[in-house]
Amino acid sequence: MGLTLPEGGAGTEVSAMSPNWVTTRLDSLSNWARSNSLWSMPFGTACCAIEFMASAASRFDIARFGMERMSFSPRQADVLICAGRLPFKLAPVIRKIWDQMPQPKWSISMGACASSGGIFDTYTMVQGIDTIIPVDVYVPGCPPRPEGLIYGIRLLQKKIQGESFLDADLRQEHLLGPDGLFLPARKIDEVSEPFGNSVHQTRSA
Amino acid sequence: MAASPSVAALQARFADAILRHEVSCGDTIVYVTPARVHEILAWLRDDAGQLFDYLTDITAVEYRDMERPLEVVWQLRSLSRKADLRLKVELDTAAPLVIDSVFDLWKGADWLEREVFDMFGVSFTGHPDLRRILMWETYSEGFPLRKDFPLRGHFSRAEQTRQALNANPEANYSLEELSIAEAYSELPADMKERLNQGERGGVK
Numbered sequence: 337m338g339l340t341l342p343e344g345g346a347g348t349e350v351s352a353m354s355p356n357w358v359t360t361r362l363d364s365l366s367n368w369a370r371s372n373s374l375w376s377m378p379f380g381t382a383c384c385a386i387e388f389m390a391s392a393a394s395r396f397d398i399a400r401f402g403m404e405r406m407s408f409s410p411r412q413a414d415v416l417i418c419a420g421r422l423p424f425k426l427a428p429v430i431r432k433i434w435d436q437m438p439q440p441k442w443s444i445s446m447g448a449c450a451s452s453g454g455i456f457d458t459y460t461m462v463q464g465i466d467t468i469i470p471v472d473v474y475v476p477g478c479p480p481r482p483e484g485l486i487y488g489i490r491l492l493q494k495k496i497q498g499e500s501f502l503d504a505d506l507r508q509e510h511l512l513g514p515d516g517l518f519l520p521a522r523k524i525d526e527v528s529e530p531f532g533n534s535v536h537q538t539r540s541a
Numbered sequence: 542m543a544a545s546p547s548v549a550a551l552q553a554r555f556a557d558a559i560l561r562h563e564v565s566c567g568d569t570i571v572y573v574t575p576a577r578v579h580e581i582l583a584w585l586r587d588d589a590g591q592l593f594d595y596l597t598d599i600t601a602v603e604y605r606d607m608e609r610p611l612e613v614v615w616q617l618r619s620l621s622r623k624a625d626l627r628l629k630v631e632l633d634t635a636a637p638l639v640i641d642s643v644f645d646l647w648k649g650a651d652w653l654e655r656e657v658f659d660m661f662g663v664s665f666t667g668h669p670d671l672r673r674i675l676m677w678e679t680y681s682e683g684f685p686l687r688k689d690f691p692l693r694g695h696f697s698r699a700e701q702t703r704q705a706l707n708a709n710p711e712a713n714y715s716l717e718e719l720s721i722a723e724a725y726s727e728l729p730a731d732m733k734e735r736l737n738q739g740e741r742g743g744v745k
Contacts, residue, residue: 356658424701424702425710426708427706428705428706428709429710458690459685459690459694460685460693462702467698468706478705507720512706515703516706516707517703521697521700524698524702525698528698528699
């Protein structure tokens with residue numbers, strides 16, 4: 337992924353790397369480095385976290401994709417993985433963790449509940465973490481299998497490789513607005529509308 | 542299946558305070574008057590013939606039929622006699638839901654009563670630290686397990702999100718907070734006042 341040796345580069349190490357310098361665009365170099373050393377901040381709240389652990393364990397081993405190390409400190413993390421449903425009680429917590437992560441940073445919403453509230457269209461549950469923090473990749477599933485998460489991570493890597501230093505908006509912090517919300521209130525209400533089976537639950541039931 | 546022998550003993554000891562009893566799935570359920578429930582529970586714990594030394598659970602039930610009263614339930618276990626007993630009182634939901642705390646009988650009642658308070662709004666008089674336990678302290682939508690509480694809550698999603706994001710969890714779950722129950726009597730007056738009122742919320 338990213339940097340490749342020139343055609344016919346096989347041979348001894350010296351001749352393959354000779355001359356001992358490469359030319360590349362700064363963007364692709366930094367994107368290559370960033371996308372292949374994603375340190376994840378695991379925010380596991382439910383069964384998705386079990387699949388996430390399985391992804392990190394030997395059988396699926398996301399270390400193969402440069403996620404060797406779980407960063408349990410947000411200060412050293414690159415990607416926040418919300419694995420599981422997010423109750424309102426945890427909303428300020430994930431918001432604080434997101435704010436503590438230094439740029440560049442990305443986030444993955446893992447599973448149906450983190451992405452949309454899932455089956456929990458109730459008084460306790462945030463209807464999608466994108467009403468709290470920005471999200472780069474949504475991984476569907478209930479819970480997603482490790483392959484699903486790895487696919488999501490690969491998508492994120494692809495996304496990172498398309499980034500550019502010149503795009504100043506990319507590294508902009510999206511803080512809470514003066515109304516104390518991340519999204520406009522109207523938008524939150526709109527994305528939180530009942531769908532699927534939960535349309536049959538009236539607000540008074 | 543026959544009712545537990547504790548029923549006859551209760552009737553002999555407390556007469557009118559024992560309203561009725563029934564047997565359901567092998568468990569004996571005794572309905573008692575709210576006013577004397579503490580006295581009855583204390584007797585069940587201490588009487589040599591009863592020895593219900595273990596409080597399994599305190600919970601509450603509200604039925605879909607709005608005419609029916611709300612029930613507060615005490616599930617008791619005698620570890621030495623290997624016997625169970627369930628006590629219930631019926632509270633009229635039109636009146637304030639108030640019942641005696643049994644914290645002085647079983648220390649384990651602390652969090653159980655807080656949970657019933659949090660979810661149903663039943664106030665336990667005599668509880669040293671009655672505040673929300675599952676919902677956050679500033680939660681103000683009401684009591685979620687009451688039948689008049691809509692599944693998605695009273696507020697709009699935006700308002701719920703705004704209140705949640707503006708909560709400060711560190712203020713409520715500090716180390717100091719964790720040891721507050723033991724030290725309640727030594728707390729400064731203003732903190733006692735905050736604990737006594739803040740968690741009930743301002744709206745409902």
